[in-house]
Amino acid sequence: MKIKCLIIDDEPLAQRVIEKYALDLPFLEIVGKCNQAVDAIEYLHQQQIDLMFLDINMPKLSGIDFLKTMKQTPLVIITTAYAEYALEGYELDVVDYLMKPFGFDRFLKAVHKVQDVLATRNYQDDPGVNMEQPTEEQFIFVKSGKKTFKVNLKDLLYVEALGDYVKIYTSERMIVSYQSLKHIESILPPTRFPRVHKSYVISLSKVEMIEGNQVRIADKFVPIGSNYKMEFEKLVKVG
Secondary structure (H helix, E strand, O other), X not given: OOXXXXXXXXXXXXXXXXXXXXXXXXXEEEEEEEOOHHHHHHHHHHOOOOEEEEOOOOOOOOHHHHHHHOOOOOEEEEEEOOHHHHHHHHHOXXXXXXXXXXXXXXXXXXXXXXXXXXXXHHHHHOOOOOOOOOOOOOEEEEEEOOEEEEEEHHHEEEEEEEOOEEEEEEOOOEEEEOOOHHHHHXXXXXXXXXXXXXXXXXXXXXXXXXXXXXXXXXXXXXXXOOOOXXXXXXXXXXX
């Protein structure tokens, strides 16, 4: 399956670098280029895009502000020379953050993350897979270094973001894995494993107590972010 990509960058050289790298990857298709974020708004209304390569420092509207204005966006890889925006970018659920100048190996690593997210979405869209009603046998596989762990959903407590990594806590162990919290969130049943904070996804069945803006799971107090509180409260039925 082709991944349809849009480049949003006011630097012609940066556009050419991405185009050159994409030519070596037959599953990527550059379908458009925009010199400003404001130009991309209309483009996204007219075209179906899977992935945006988005610069941050652009005239009129920055890449970060552009993302904040969008209710729904394609997957995003930020490409910029400004490291100070990395944290804010990840809070907006970008897939990866490429620091200019970046080589083909780093570009490929970011694109592979996109493939993982899209593959997971296709899996969830399969009508033969019931992710909303996980059974005792349901599980995910998580890679940690050279090892791959099988994590039974019934044992999962919560997942914590740690920069480019996540820490996955189960009733048996803690696993550190090189992937985004967004990816973990995308492969878990959302009504059973809600995201309650920019840095946390929890197992609703493992919540022992709710106190103010935090929940307790296995002696750990997890904060509930203001942006997630309303959706979380919809899932919790208080008797």
